Amino acid sequence: MEKRLSDAAMEGDIQSLQDLLQEDPLILHRSIVSCVSETPLHVSSMLGHVNFVQELLNLNPELASELDSHGCSALHLAAAKGHLEIVKELVRVDPEMCMVRNQDGKTPLHLAAIKGRVKVVRELVRGRPESAQVVTERDETALHLCVGSNRLLGLKSLVEEIGKDDDVLVNQKDCDGNTVLHIAVAKKQIEITKFLLTVPGLDINAINKNGFTVLDTLTQSPRDLRDMEIECILGDAGVLSAKDLQIIAPEWVLNPTKVPQTTMSLVSRVSAEESNSRMPIQKHKHTDWLGRKRSALMVVASLIATVAFQAAITPPGGVWQADENVDGNGNPLEHPRKAGTAVMAYSQDIEYGQFMIFNTLAFLASLSIILLLVSGLPMKRRRWMWIQMIIMWVAITAQVITYFISLRHMSPDSAAGMLRDVTEISVLAWLCLMGVVFIGNVIRMNLWVLRKYGFIKEKEQKPSAQVDNDQEDV
Numbered sequence: 001m002e003k004r005l006s007d008a009a010m011e012g013d014i015q016s017l018q019d020l021l022q023e024d025p026l027i028l029h030r031s032i033v034s035c036v037s038e039t040p041l042h043v044s045s046m047l048g049h050v051n052f053v054q055e056l057l058n059l060n061p062e063l064a065s066e067l068d069s070h071g072c073s074a075l076h077l078a079a080a081k082g083h084l085e086i087v088k089e090l091v092r093v094d095p096e097m098c099m100v101r102n103q104d105g106k107t108p109l110h111l112a113a114i115k116g117r118v119k120v121v122r123e124l125v126r127g128r129p130e131s132a133q134v135v136t137e138r139d140e141t142a143l144h145l146c147v148g149s150n151r152l153l154g155l156k157s158l159v160e161e162i163g164k165d166d167d168v169l170v171n172q173k174d175c176d177g178n179t180v181l182h183i184a185v186a187k188k189q190i191e192i193t194k195f196l197l198t199v200p201g202l203d204i205n206a207i208n209k210n211g212f213t214v215l216d217t218l219t220q221s222p223r224d225l226r227d228m229e230i231e232c233i234l235g236d237a238g239v240l241s242a243k244d245l246q247i248i249a250p251e252w253v254l255n256p257t258k259v260p261q262t263t264m265s266l267v268s269r270v271s272a273e274e275s276n277s278r279m280p281i282q283k284h285k286h287t288d289w290l291g292r293k294r295s296a297l298m299v300v301a302s303l304i305a306t307v308a309f310q311a312a313i314t315p316p317g318g319v320w321q322a323d324e325n326v327d328g329n330g331n332p333l334e335h336p337r338k339a340g341t342a343v344m345a346y347s348q349d350i351e352y353g354q355f356m357i358f359n360t361l362a363f364l365a366s367l368s369i370i371l372l373l374v375s376g377l378p379m380k381r382r383r384w385m386w387i388q389m390i391i392m393w394v395a396i397t398a399q400v401i402t403y404f405i406s407l408r409h410m411s412p413d414s415a416a417g418m419l420r421d422v423t424e425i426s427v428l429a430w431l432c433l434m435g436v437v438f439i440g441n442v443i444r445m446n447l448w449v450l451r452k453y454g455f456i457k458e459k460e461q462k463p464s465a466q467v468d469n470d471q472e473d474v
Contacts, residue, residue: 005031009040012049021059028060037069045074045090048083057093064094071102079108079124082117091127098128105137113142113158116151125161132162132169139175147183152192155180159199167201177208178217185214188226190233197237204239215241223295293385294373297392301369304395308363311402315355316409317343344409351409358401365395386441393434400430 005027008016017040020027031039041063044052053074056063067073075097078086087108091098101107109131112120121142125132135141140148146155162169173179181204184192196202205213212220215234218227219241324337335346344352369388404423411419450456 002031002034005040006043009043009049009052010047012044012047012052014052014055017052017055028056028063032060032062032066039063039066039068039074041066041074042068042072042077045083045086046077046081048078048081048086050083050085050089053086054089057089061093064090064097067100067102070104071100073097073100073108075108076100076102076106076111079117079120080111080115082112082115082120084119084123087120087123088127091123095128098124098131099134101134101136107131107134109134109142110136110140110145113145113151113154114149116146116149116154118153118157121154122157122161125158129162132158135172135174139173141169141172141180143170143172143180144174144178144183147180147189147192147196148187150187150189150192152189152195155192156195167203170196170199170201171203171206173206173208177210179203179206179208179214181206181214182208182212182217185218185230185234186221188221188224188230190226190230193230193233197233204234204237205245207242207245211242213240213242213245215239223298225299227295228299293389297369297388298373300392301366301373301395304362304399305366305370307399308359308366308402311359311406312356312363315342315344315352316406317347319343348409351405355402355405355409358398358405362395362398362402365391365398369395386445393437397430397434400426 004016005020007013008020024030028040041053041056044056064074073090075087075090075094078090098108101110106114109121109124112124132142136145142158143155146152146158159170171179174183178186179202181193181196181202184196197204207213208217215231218230218234221227319340319342320337322339325333337346342352344355369391372388404426408419408423447456
C-alpha cells in the first residue's frame with residue numbers, strides 16, 4: 001500500500017489517494033511513523049503537484065513538519081524547485097518551517113536564494129520575515145548566498161522585502177568577516193557591485209578578518225580585465241583601502257550578530273579627523289600611481305604576448321600540411337617543403353624574416369615587462385616604471401609593424417594601391433601619436449627635475465583621503 005501511495009504522489013493522482021484512504025483511513029499517519037524517509041508530501045511538493053499537496057495538507061497538516069533523511073522539509077524541496085503555489089500552501093499551514101535548517105545548515109530561503117527563485121524568495125520573507133536573519137554554518141545570510149551564486153534579481157527582491165533601511169542585515173559578515181560587497185568584488189560581479197553600492201546604510205569600508213576593505217580584496221584577488229572597471233566603480237563610490245582609513249580593524253568574535261557593525265558615520269568621522277589633523281603623505285599618492293600603472297602594464301603586456309605567440313605558430317599563409325619534394329609536374333623542388341613549416345618562408349623569405357623579427361621583438365618585450373613585474377625586485381621608483389613604459393612602446397610598435405607585414409602578405413596585387421594608402425595614413429597617425437606621447441613625457445620629466453631642484457614651487461596638496469587619477473605628479 002505504501003508503494004501505491006508513493007505512485008499516487010508521483011503522479012499527483014487525487015482519486016488514487018482517496019481510494020487508498022477508503023481502504024486505510026490511517027495511511028497518511030502511517031507514512032509519518034514508517035521507516036520511509038520521504039512522505040507523499042515531499043514527493044508531490046518536489047514534483048509540483050499543487051492540487052495533490054493541497055489535498056494532503058487538508059487531510060493531515062502534520063505532514064508539513066516532517067523532514068526527510070537529509071533534514072529537508074517539503075518546503076525546502078518546493079522552494080528549491082521554485083513551485084510558488086506549493087510554497088504558499090506550506091507556509092500558510094506551518095510558517096515555522098521557514099526557520100528550519102537542513103543537514104547542510106540551509107533554510108528554504110537559503111535554497112531559493114541559491115537557485116535564484118525570485119518569487120519564492122519574496123513569499124518566504126513575507127511569510128516569516130525573521131527567516132532572512134537565519135545564517136548558515138558559515139554565518140552566511142541569504143544575501144551572501146544570492147551574491148555567491150550571482151543571483152542579481154534574487155538579491156534585489158530580497159533587499160526590497162527586508163527593507164533597504166535594515167543596515168544590520170546588509171552589513172552582516174560571514175565567518176571570514178566578509179560582507180556581501182566583499183564577496184561581490186572578489187567574484188568580479190560588476191552589476192551586483194553597482195547595485196549594492198546604491199543600498200542605503202551599506203558600510204562600503206567594512207573590514208574583514210584579514211584586515212581588508214573591499215578595495216583591498218580587489219587588489220589581492222587574481223587580476224583580469226574587469227578589475228579596472230570595478231576599481232573605477234569603487235573609487236566613484238568613495239571606497240577606501242584599509243591603509244587610507246587609518247583605523248584598526250575591530251577584533252572579530254565567533255558570533256557576528258553580537259558585534260557592533262562599523263558604520264559609515266564612524267568611518268567618515270575618523271577619516272575626517274585624520275584628514276584635518278595632517279596633510280596626506282605623498283607616499284600614498286606615489287604608491288597608488290605605481291600600483292595603477294603596474295596593473296595596466298601587466299594586462300596589456302599579457303595581451304601582446306598572447307597575440308605575438310599566436311602569430312608565431314600560425315604565420316600569414318599558414319604552414320605546409322604535408323612534405324613535398326616534387327612539384328606538380330613531378331620535377332624535384334629546389335627547396336623541399338616540410339610539413340609544419342611556414343608557407344610564407346618559401347614564397348616571401350625576406351618579408352617572413354621581417355615578420356619574425358618584429359613579432360619576436362614584441363613577444364620578448366612584453367615578456368620582459370611581465371618578468372619585471374612578477375620578479376619581486378624593489379622597483380618602486382617612477383624611473384623604473386618609465387623604463388617599463390618605454391619597453392611597452394617598443395612592444396606595441398613592433399606589434400603594429402607585424403600587423404602591416406601580415407596585411408601586405410595576405411592582400412592581392414589588385415589591392416596594392418589601397419593597401420599603400422592605408423599604410424601611409426596609419427603610419428603617419430601612429431608617428432604623430434607617439435610624438436605627442438613622447439613630448440608629453442619629456443615635459444613631465446623636465447617639470448619633475450625643476451621641482452626637485454627648487455626652480456619651480458611644489459604644488460599645494462589638498463587634504464583628501466583619496467588620490468584623484470588626474471593628479472598624478474611626476
